[in-house]
Amino acid sequence: xxxxxxxxxxxxxxxxxxxxxxxxxxxxxxxxxxxxxxxxxxxxxxxxxxxxxxxxxxxxxxxxxxxxxxxxxxxxxxxxxxxxxxxxxxxxxxxxxxxxxxxxxxxxxxxxxxxxxxxxxxxxxxxxxxxxxxxxxxxxxxxxxxxxxxxxxxxxxxxxxxxxxxxxxxxxxxxxxxxxxxxxxxxxxxxxxxxxxxxxxxxxxxxxxxxxxxxxxxxxxxxxxxxxxxxxxxxxxxxxxxxxxxxxxxxxxxxxxxxxxxxxxxxxxxxxxxxxxxxxxxxxxxxxxxxxxxxxxxxxxxxxxxxxxxxxxxxxxxxxxxxxxxxxxxxxxxxxxxxxxxxxxxxxxxxxxxxxxxxxxxxxxxxxxxxxxxxxxxxxxxxxxxxxxxxxxxxxxxxxxxxxxxxxxxxxxxxxxxxxxxxxxxxxxxxxxxxxxxxxxxxxxxxxxxxxxxxxxxxxxxxxxxxxxxxxxxxxxxxx
Amino acid sequence: xxxxxxxxxxxxxxxxxxxxxxxxxxxxxxxxxxxxxxxxxxxxxxxxxxxxxxxxxxxxxxxxxxxxxxxxxxxxxxxxxxxxxxxxxxxxxxxxxxxxxxxxxxxxxxxxxxxxxxxxxxxxxxxxxxxxxxxxxxxxxxxxxxxxxxxxxxxxxxxxxxxxxxxxxxxxxxxxxxxxxxxxxxxxxxxxxxxxxxxxxxxxxxxxxxxxxxxxxxxxxxxxxxxxxxxxxxxxxxxxxxxxxxxxxxxxxxxxxxxxxxxxxxxxxxxxxxxxxxxxxxxxxxxxxxxxxxxxxxxxxxxxxxxxxxxxxxxxxxxxxxxxxxxxxxxxxxxxxxxxxxxxxxxxxxxxxxxxxxxxxxxxxxxxxxxxxxxxxxxxxxxxxxxxxxxxxxxxxxxxxxxxxxxxxxxxxxxx
Numbered sequence: 001x002x003x004x005x006x007x008x009x010x011x012x013x014x015x016x017x018x019x020x021x022x023x024x025x026x027x028x029x030x031x032x033x034x035x036x037x038x039x040x041x042x043x044x045x046x047x048x049x050x051x052x053x054x055x056x057x058x059x060x061x062x063x064x065x066x067x068x069x070x071x072x073x074x075x076x077x078x079x080x081x082x083x084x085x086x087x088x089x090x091x092x093x094x095x096x097x098x099x100x101x102x103x104x105x106x107x108x109x110x111x112x113x114x115x116x117x118x119x120x121x122x123x124x125x126x127x128x129x130x131x132x133x134x135x136x137x138x139x140x141x142x143x144x145x146x147x148x149x150x151x152x153x154x155x156x157x158x159x160x161x162x163x164x165x166x167x168x169x170x171x172x173x174x175x176x177x178x179x180x181x182x183x184x185x186x187x188x189x190x191x192x193x194x195x196x197x198x199x200x201x202x203x204x205x206x207x208x209x210x211x212x213x214x215x216x217x218x219x220x221x222x223x224x225x226x227x228x229x230x231x232x233x234x235x236x237x238x239x240x241x242x243x244x245x246x247x248x249x250x251x252x253x254x255x256x257x258x259x260x261x262x263x264x265x266x267x268x269x270x271x272x273x274x275x276x277x278x279x280x281x282x283x284x285x286x287x288x289x290x291x292x293x294x295x296x297x298x299x300x301x302x303x304x305x306x307x308x309x310x311x312x313x314x315x316x317x318x319x320x321x322x323x324x325x326x327x328x329x330x331x332x333x334x335x336x337x338x339x340x341x342x343x344x345x346x347x348x349x350x351x352x353x354x355x356x357x358x359x360x361x362x363x364x365x366x367x368x369x370x371x372x373x374x375x376x377x378x379x380x381x382x383x384x385x386x387x388x389x390x391x392x393x394x395x396x397x398x399x400x401x402x403x404x405x406x407x408x409x410x411x412x413x414x415x416x417x418x419x420x421x422x423x424x425x426x427x428x429x430x431x432x433x434x435x436x437x438x439x440x441x442x443x444x445x446x447x448x449x450x451x452x453x454x455x456x457x458x459x460x461x462x463x464x465x466x467x468x469x470x471x472x473x474x475x476x477x478x479x480x
Numbered sequence: 481x482x483x484x485x486x487x488x489x490x491x492x493x494x495x496x497x498x499x500x501x502x503x504x505x506x507x508x509x510x511x512x513x514x515x516x517x518x519x520x521x522x523x524x525x526x527x528x529x530x531x532x533x534x535x536x537x538x539x540x541x542x543x544x545x546x547x548x549x550x551x552x553x554x555x556x557x558x559x560x561x562x563x564x565x566x567x568x569x570x571x572x573x574x575x576x577x578x579x580x581x582x583x584x585x586x587x588x589x590x591x592x593x594x595x596x597x598x599x600x601x602x603x604x605x606x607x608x609x610x611x612x613x614x615x616x617x618x619x620x621x622x623x624x625x626x627x628x629x630x631x632x633x634x635x636x637x638x639x640x641x642x643x644x645x646x647x648x649x650x651x652x653x654x655x656x657x658x659x660x661x662x663x664x665x666x667x668x669x670x671x672x673x674x675x676x677x678x679x680x681x682x683x684x685x686x687x688x689x690x691x692x693x694x695x696x697x698x699x700x701x702x703x704x705x706x707x708x709x710x711x712x713x714x715x716x717x718x719x720x721x722x723x724x725x726x727x728x729x730x731x732x733x734x735x736x737x738x739x740x741x742x743x744x745x746x747x748x749x750x751x752x753x754x755x756x757x758x759x760x761x762x763x764x765x766x767x768x769x770x771x772x773x774x775x776x777x778x779x780x781x782x783x784x785x786x787x788x789x790x791x792x793x794x795x796x797x798x799x800x801x802x803x804x805x806x807x808x809x810x811x812x813x814x815x816x817x818x819x820x821x822x823x824x825x826x827x828x829x830x831x832x833x834x835x836x837x838x839x840x841x842x843x844x845x846x847x848x849x850x851x852x853x854x855x856x857x858x859x860x861x862x863x864x865x866x867x868x869x870x871x872x873x874x875x876x877x878x879x880x881x882x883x884x885x886x887x888x889x890x891x892x893x894x895x896x
Contacts, residue, residue, distance in 0.1 A: 411687070418688060419695030422677065426669035457680045462526035462599050462757030466673050473677050475685035 005029040010449040011360060012036055014480035016318060016350060018139025019372025025447040028138065036140050036350045040343050045141045046172045050128055054121065056165035056191055057254075057264030062117045063161040064256040064263070070111040077110035078103035118160045125164020126398055127384040133371045134380045144175045144346060146367070147317050149399075150406040151310075152186035152228060154195040156399040162264075163399035166191035179310065179340030180301035184294060187224060190253040190266055196220035196404060203249040203274025216274075221245035223404045229300040231309035240281055246274040247285060247293045307335035313409070314349065320358045321410045327354035360480050363411045366394035369421065373428060373472045376445045377436050394420050422473055429468035438467035451476060517828060517869050518740045518794040519748045520783065521621055521651055522733065524776075525603055526672070526756035528800040530820030531852060532764035533572075533773060534586050534834070538565035541841035549808050551765055562586065566834045569764065571774035574781045578825050579832055585824040585894065587861050588836035591802055591854030597816035599757065602801030607651035609859070609882045620881050622654030624866050625748055627876040642749030644736045652750040670725055670755035671768050679760075726775040729753060734782030741790040748870070753779075756800060759813040780825055792827035795869050795895060799858060805850050806841060819852035822861055828869060828895045835861075835891070857888045864891035 003011070009025045012032035028035035039045060054062065082103040133142050149167045156163035170189040174182035186192055193199050201217035202209040209215055221244035226232045250273030256263035268290035277286040283299065285292045300306055311331035315323035327349070334341075334348040349355050364372065370390060374382060391398050395417050401407050408414075438458050442450050450458075454474045461467035471477060535551035536542050537559060543550050551559040551569060559567035560576040566588065568576050578584035594605035594613070601613035609620025625641055641652040652658055669677075674696055681689035736749045755772055762769050776798070784791050803820025819839070824831070839845050839853035847853040859882045866872040866881065867890045878886040 415687060415691045416694070418691040422669045422674070422692070422695075426673065451684065453680060453683050457676060461676070462672065463603075463754050464600065465754060466676070466757075469669060469673055470677055470680060474680060475688050478688070479685070 005032075006447045007449050008032045008356070009035075010446065011356065011480070012350075013138060014360065014364075014372070015355075015362070016138070016140045016143060018133050018136055018142055018368070019375050020445050020447075021137075021375045022378050022444050024137065025445075025449065029447075033350055033356075035138060037347055039136075039138050039140045040176060040346055042141075046145055046175045048128055048132055048168055048172060050125075050168055053124055053128070053165065053168075056162040056169055056189070057256075057262070059117070059121050059161040059165055060159075060190070060253075060264035061256045061260065062121075066114055066117055068257065070114045073110040073114055074107035078107040081106035122156060122160050122164060122399075123384040123388065125168075126388050127382075129164065129167070129398075130371065130382050130384065130387050131380065134375055134382065139371075139375075140346075140350075141175065143318070143368075144342075145172055147314065148175050148182065150401065151313065152182070152192070153401045153404060153406040154189075154191045154399070155401060156397075159191050159194045162191035162194070167399070174342070176343040176346070177341075178301075179306070179335070179342055180298050182342065183224075183228065183297050183301050186228070187220070187293075187297060188251065188266055190264055193220065193251055193253060193266070196223055198248060199252045201245065201249050202272040203246055205275055206249060206273050207271040208269075209249075209272070209274075216242070216245050216249065218242065218245040220251075221248055224297070224300070227405055229297075229309065230303060230305040234305040234309070236281060239279070243278040243280045244296055247278045247280065247296055249274045250290070251293060301340050302336075304332075304336060307332045307340070311335055311345065314345065315355075317409050318349065318362075319355050320362055324354040324358065327352050330354075360476070361411075362480050363414050364478055364480055365407065365409070365414060366396040366417065366421070367391060367398070369472075369478060370394070370424070372477070373425065376441055376472070377432055378445075379432075390424055394424060418473075421478075422469070425469045425472045426465070429465045429472070433463065433465040433468060436464070436468060438464055438471055441468070441471065450474075516790075516793055517747065517871075518787070518790055518826075519621075519865065519870060520733075520736055520740060520794070520796045521748075521750045522776075522779070522796060522798040523603070523607060523649055523651060523750065523752045524756045524798060524800040525599070525752055525754045526758075526800075527599065527602065527802050527804055527816055528756045528820055529758060529762060529764065529769060529804040529814050529817075530588060530590075531803070531806060532758075532762060532769050532814070533569050533823075534562070534588055534821050535559055535567050535569070536565060536588075536838065536841065537561075537567045539838070539841050545806055545841050546808055549762075549764060549812070555765055557765065562834055565838070566836075569770065569773050571770040572777040574777045574784075575823065575825065578780070578784075582832035583825060583827055583829055585829055585831045586834040586836075587822040587824065587856055587858075588834055589819045589839050589852055589854055590822050590856040590858045590861065591819050592858050594802065595818065597802065597818075599801060599816070604650065606799060606801045606858075607649060609651075609862075611884060617650070618654035619649070619651035619750075620862065621651045621748060621750060622656050622658070624870065624872045624877070624881045625656040626654065627872050627880065628870060642736060642739050642746040644732050644749060644751040649750045649752045652748075671722065671771070672755050672757055675760055722771040722775065725755070725772070726778050729775040729779040730782040733779035734786045737783035737786035740794070741787040758804070759809070759815060760811045762808070762813040784825075794826040795828050795865055796823075796825045797862065797865060798823040798825070799862075803852055803854075806846050806852050807850070817851035818847045819854035822858060824861075824865070824894065830893060830896055856891075857885075859885050859888045860891045861894070863888065864894045866890075868892070869895045 006025055006029050009029040009032045010020060012028060012035065013020045013024055016036055081101065133139060136142050149171045152171065154163055154166050166189055170185040174185055196219045197217045198220040202214055204215040218241050222241045225236050225241060225244065230236055250269050252267060252269050252272060254262045254265050254267045273288065275288060277284050280296050285295055287295065311328045312323065315328050315331060319327060330348050330352050331345050334345050338344040388398050396407055442448060442455065442458065454471065454476060457470045458467045461470055532551065537553055551567060553559055553561060553567055557570040559570055561567050562579060566586065575584055592605050593611040594602050604613040605611060607619045608616050610616055622641055641656050641658045643649055643652045643658050678689060678692050681692055732751050736751050739745050740747065740749055758769050761767055764770060780796065783796060787794055799822050800820055802816065802818055804814035804817040806817065809815050835856065837855040839855050843849055845853060863877045863882060863885065866877055867874050872881065874890065877890065
């Protein structure tokens with residue numbers, strides 16, 4: 001397929017980046033593939049300045065502290081109000097009229113007077129994340145961050161305080177590093193342990209297990225095998241899941257209430273740990289410390305099934321719902337040859353012709369599409385409330401996937417959301433129509449890499465707002 | 481970004497409203513000092529088909545021009561008679577009621593001085609008040625207000641302009657401070673935008689077309705509860721999301737009315753409504769245009785209700801950038817034209833009339849043999865309202881408000 005340099009640059013930005021900004025097509029048109037690779041090589045490109053944000057553990061402590069305070073206030077208020085009611089009832093048994101509010105009402109009000117720090121933290125995390133996407137020159141690395149964050153997803157519905165910090169702490173440092181490091185960071189992160197119920201899991205024969213007659217929770221072990229590494233139906237058995245779950249017992253976090261300095265951080269608690277050697281995929285793991293689990297994770301990371309699973313998912317996300325087998329093969333091989341060097345895997349992907357010859361048929365996910373729309377207008381900051389509310393409307397609420405599987409990556413899952421996208425585009429266009437000229441967007445952002453049909457529709461629109469809606473809703477802006 | 485974008489602006493506006501509210505101690509007293517006129521301008525963007533709104537049913541060439549798509553007194557539904565010559569679109573019963581009560585006036589075959597057919601330029605001329613597009617970034621309404629403030633006849637504290645919408649309409653932009661308010665409702669993408677997008681998808685992406693079509697059918701079903709039979713023959717496609725549009729129009733216009741009714745609130749405001757560019761399946765009698773006119777009619781009712789007593793001193797002027805072709809085009813719609821209508825409504829009007837120097841509909845009588853020929857300069861109408869209703873100085877009207885309009889005399893007798 002022959003494509004002009006500008007068209008190739010536009011495809012690079014749509015398919016592998018966050019979409020064109022004013023001037024970005026021209027900036028990379030000389031060598032789009034080289035520009036993508038250069039972004040991978042930029043030092044610390046995946047990291048995010050977040051000096052004003054607490055670590056996940058600190059955020060978690062702040063939220064649990066506030067919760068404890070709420071409870072205390074509620075108890076005091078209820079006691080006081082109940083006493084007051086009692087007094088009034090005794091003093092005016094004959095009088096009619098409104099009785100004073102109940103103790104429960106007073107308790108609720110007292111509790112609500114203590115602010116919940118979870119939401120502002122979530123919104124600030126959302127703000128810096130979107131700012132990074134808006135501000136990136138191409139955004140290939142941010143797209144990788146989004147991909148891996150979704151691959152190793154946690155849910156803010158369960159652990160909101162940590163959801164943003166998790167991505168900064170466990171995902172970002174490793175998206176261009178080794179898969180094994182990423183895997184260890186994600187599975188050992190308190191947010192993941194909490195999300196997949198690992199913190200309450202204990203070996204049946206562990207000290208705590210015997211004393212408290214509680215036991216194993218297989219959730220994390222199973223999802224690691226099924227979703228994060230080998231992939232479903234790749235040959236592991238229920239025995240492997242149990243063995244692995246036993247190995248992971250003891251992986252938990254420091255209870256936040258007890259420890260104002262380290263509460264919420266990862267800890268290995270030997271009292272929860274199932275004693276003895278365990279078998280996973282035919283191999284025996286004897287070490288009875290945290291290293292036992294780490295060894296399993298390292299072996300899983302090196303497993304060819306993991307390479308194939310990861311390569312397929314990456315290629316599906318970036319290139320096509322049904323990715324070209326040759327591309328998957330190359331990426332999988334690169335994964336195995338380099339010991340899971342994710343930067344090399346990404347480099348092989350964008351260096352392969354198969355990644356470029358596929359027609360631009362892949363439907364952008366809502367977040368990608370929204371960010372692309374904002375970038376096209378040159379806006380670099382967005383109100384995080386609007387963004388997160390919009391993502392809810394579009395069916396892709398930030399850090400709140402429907403299941404540990406993360407958000408889906410195929411057209412069938414998203415295409416019925418076109419109506420919502422239209423509403424969102426319409427309202428966005430209404431807001432910016434006063435200062436955004438659609439023709440100028442076509443010329444200076446897309447460098448006229450727009451089909452005659454879209455140009456005509458934009459040109460004939462009844463208003464700038466309508467023109468912008470048609471442009472952002474066009475197939476070529478939604479597909480890549 | 482897109483969502484809940486209305487909130488901050490609304491909050492700002494409410495702060496403004498709060499400070500205005502402080503003056504509400506003596507509304508009656510202020511009123512006793514004399515008139516206290518209000519004016520709201522509604523800009524219909526996309527170019528309204530004047531002939532589809534107000535039909536010249538007495539013109540012998542009318543039926544020949546539009547055939548079975550012509551509004552008629554014996555049509556289905558029947559058009560509402562205004563006088564022996566003109567009839568109103570049946571989707572506007574409120575406007576008809578106001579007309580009968582002498583509280584509405586129609587100006588027909590009117591246009592701004594703009595004679596090309598670009599929406600953007602046409603809107604620019606309509607709102608800036610300057611014959612050349614793109615010349616200034618202020619609107620005639622704001623400049624009129626600036627004149628008023630210096631004139632001192634209307635309390636400058638109350639002379640603030642109100643813009644409704646997330647982008648301040650050009651017509652109210654300028655030196656006089658603008659208070660803006662944004663409806664909290666999400667404006668659903670209108671029928672026309674959906675139709676255009678669907679058309680684009682049909683040419684470029686059948687899968688997206690199918691997805692959008694499904695949503696349009698769903699919206700239509702939710703909005704109008706059409707029968708399965710109607711769905712089956714595709715009739716439902718003509719009314720997607722109109723309930724949402726009605727709600728948005730009513731909230732935007734109704735809230736403008738509520739602000740203007742405040743004793744020391746803004747006296748002048750502007751709202752813009754999009755969606756009038758009816759190139760395809762115009763549906764004047766019972767389709768797209770009828771739906772939009774119905775929503776506009778509902779907006780008028782919301783203004784009247786919310787203004788309460790202040791309605792008596794109010795003029796609402798509904799204007800559009802230009803009209804549409806006199807004939808129906810090849811896709812059952814109309815293309816960009818020239819002459820159109822302006823609706824005036826409000827208790828301050830001397831209404832119950834259609835003002836028109838009727839140009840006729842024969843081929844030779846049409847502008848460039850295709851459009852209704854404009855015979856009344858829209859500026860004359862607006863100047864008449866500004867002079868007689870708001871008491872803007874007539875010389876200022878010809879110089880700063882509508883520059884170079886000295887030859888366009890204000891239309892007298894619209895109010896009072």
